[in-house]
Amino acid sequence: MFFHIILERNMQLHPRHFGARLRDKLVSKLMKDVEGTCSGRHGFVVAIMGIEHVGKGLIRDGTGFVTFPVKYKCVVFRPFKGEILEAVVTMVNKMGFFAEAGPVQVFVSNHLIPDDMEFQSADTPNYTTSDGSVKIQKDTEVRLKIIGTRVDATEISLCKKGNLKQALHLLSSESKPTQQTYELLILACALQKSFPDAFAVHRNIVDNGFDQDPFLATKLIDMYSELDCIDYARQVFDKIPRRTIYVWNAILRALTLAGYGVEALGLYREMNRIGMPCDRFTHTYAIKACVVSESMTTSLLEKGKEIHGRVLRHGYETHVHIMTTLLDMYAKFGNVSYASYIFDGMPDKNVVSWSAMIACYAKNERPLEALNLFHEMVYEIRGFSPNSVTMVNVLQACAALAALEQGRLIHCYILRRNLDSILPVTSALMTMYSRCGKLEVTQKIFDQMDKRDVVSWNTLISSYGIHGFGMKAVRVFEEMLSRGIKPSAISFVSVLGACSHAGLADMGKRLFDSMTEQHGISPSVEHYACLVDLLGRANRIKEAAKVIEDMKIKPGPKVWGSLLGSCKIHGNVELAERASTQLFQLEPANAGNYVLLADIYAEAGMWDEVKRVKQLLEAQGLQKVSGRSWIEVRRKIFSFMSVDELNPQIELIHALLAEFSEEMKQQGYTPRTELVLYDLEEKEKERILLGHSEKLAVGFGLINTSKGETIRITKNLRLCEDCHTMTKFISRYTSREIMVRDVNRIHHFRDGVCSCGDYW
Ligand SMILES: [Zn+2]
Ligand SMILES: [Zn+2]
Incomplete structure (x- = not known):
C-alpha cells in the first residue's frame, strides 16, 4: 500500500552549500540519501514530495558541517499481509522463485506455488503446469498475495549483492543467529548454486544447535535438491528426529525430482507404517515417484494402484490435480483403460485433465481417440483453450493417422491462436506434414522459422x-x-x-x-539397433551380427529385433533362429517376434517349423497383432482390419480388388500365397491376401475420392510384399497417386513405381 507521510531526518551540509539555494540543495541531497531506502517501520521511501520544515542548523565542532533537522513529505510503499502485488520474476530455482514488485524483493517458496505447477530445469528454469498452459520463468509478470514481510538490514542485502562470503563472515561473529537468518542464508546459497557456502551454512546450523529444527531441515533439503546433492538432502532427513509433514514432503519431492522413485516410495511406505498422516502433496509426489524411474516395472504399477486406493480412501476422488496426476501415471504405464476410467469419473475436469487424456491416447497408439477427444474438448465442451502441449499431441495423432485434412485444420487453429512460434509446436507441424507425405511443406515451415x-x-x-x-x-x-x-x-x-x-x-x-x-x-541401444538395421538391410547380415557380438552394452530387444527383421528380408534362417531365441527370452509376450520367425520359416518352405512356432505362440496365449490401416476421406478417418466386415461398402471393395487381381494375373503376376501362414487351399490363401487391411483401404479410397486426389493410408505394421506389388499395379492401372506409410517409411506409388525402389 502507498502512504503519504511526513518523516524527519537530520541532514549535514558543508558550508560551501550555504546561500540562496540552501533549500534546493537540501531537497536534492534528501532525494539522493533517502529515496529507495527502506525501514521496517515505514517501508520503502518511493518519492520525496517536498520539504515541510527545516529546523535551526547546528554547527558540528571540528568539521564545519552544519546539521539541520528536516521534516519532509514523502510517498512510502509498504506491503501488507494479504495485499496483492504485481511483480516481475527475477530468478527461478527448485526452491521457488524471486520477484521484484517495485522496490520490494519477493521470494515465493515452492510450497506456495500452485500444486499443479512443476519445476523444470531447462535452459531457462521454470515452473509449468502439467499441460504447459502457465509458465513462470524469468521476466514473467505474476500477481502475488503477500503472506509476510521482513526487513533485514544485514544478511539479505549482502546476499543479494552476491557477497555471500561476507554474510557468512558476519554470521560467525553473530552471537545469536536466528531461524530467519539461517533461512535467508540457505536461500542465498541455493540462489547462487554455491555448494561450499551451502555446506558452511549447514555446518554453522549444526554448531549452533539448529539441526533439530524441522523448519530449517525442510529448507536444507530443498537447498540440496536445488544443488543436485540428493545424498546430502537425504542425510539431513535421516538426522532429523522430529519429522513434520513438511520435512517428509520435502524429501519425497527432492527424491522424485532427482528420479529416485523407488527410494521415494520406500519413504512413503515408511510414513504409512508409522502412521504419519499424508496430505495431498504427499500423495502427489508418491504417484509421480512411480513413473520417474528409468525402468517402469510392473511392481511400480502395482505400487501406483495401491496409492490410487489410498487416495480414494482419503476422499481425494474429486480433487482435480491428484486425479489428473493419477491419470497421467496410468498413461505413462500405457494403461489406457485405467486412465480413461479415471477421466470419465472426474466430476470436475480442467484443461490439464483434458490435455492429459488426449496425451494419453496420442502416446499410447490410440490416435483416433486422441483426435476425437480433442474435437470434444474444442467444439463440444468449449470454454477450454488447448495449449501448445495439447497441440503437439494432437498433431502427433494426425501424423500417426496421416490425416492431412485434419492436420491442416489444426494448423489453422494454431495460427489463429499464435502458437506457431513455439518450437515444439513447429516441429510437430513439420512431422505431421512429412508423415502425411507433404515433405515440401515440412521444408517450407523449416525455412520460415526465425529460430x-x-x-x-x-x-x-x-x-x-x-x-x-x-x-x-x-x-x-x-x-x-x-x-x-x-x-x-x-x-x-x-x-x-x-x-x-x-x-x-x-x-x-x-x-x-x-x-x-x-x-x-x-551409442545407446537405439543407435546400435539403427546400425544393425542399416547393415542387415544392405544384406551385410554377418557384419550386423558381429556388431551385436562386439557391443559394450547389453543388446536389448530393439537390437535383436533389427537383426530378425533383416533376416526376414534376406531369408537368413540360421541368424533368425539365434535372434529369436534371444527375443523370446527378452520379450516373451511380443507376438510379433513369433510371427516374424514363422514368416521366415514359411518363405524357406520349412512348414514343420512354422507349425512349431505357431504352437509356441498359441501355448503362450498370445494373439498376433492384427494388421490395421487407416485412411482419411473428407476429413473423416476410416479404419480397416484384415477381412473387415463392418464397412458398408465392403462387398464393393472386394469386387474391385478381385478385378484388379484378375487383371494383374493376366499380366503375369502370381499372388504371394506363401506369405499366408495357414495350411489352406491356394484359392483361400488368395482370398486372405486380398483381404489385407491396406488393400481394403486402397479400394475404399478409390471408391470414395475423386480422380486426381492422392490416396493416403497408414498401416500399423510393415507393408507386405504382395500389397506392395498390387499397390504399384493399381497406381498405374488407375493413374492414381497412392501414399502408404508403414511402420518403417513412406511409400509413394505413382505410375507403377514406388519411391522406395522396392527397398524397405
Ligand atoms: Zn499385405
Ligand atoms: Zn515401396
Missing part, C-alpha cells in the same frame, strides 16, 4: 529419412553441424535411420563411428 533448435533439425532429417531421401538427410545433418549446432543423441538416430532406408550402409557406418570419435556421444 531453430536441434529438434527442428532432427525433425527435418528424419522427414527426409522416412521418404527415402538418405543423401539429402545426410546433407541436412552436415549443414546443421556447419552451423555450429551440437547434434543430440536423437540426431544420430534420425540420420542413421535415413541412411538405413536409403541403403547407405557405408555412410551410416561412418556416421556411427563419428558419434564417439567426434561428438563424444556414446
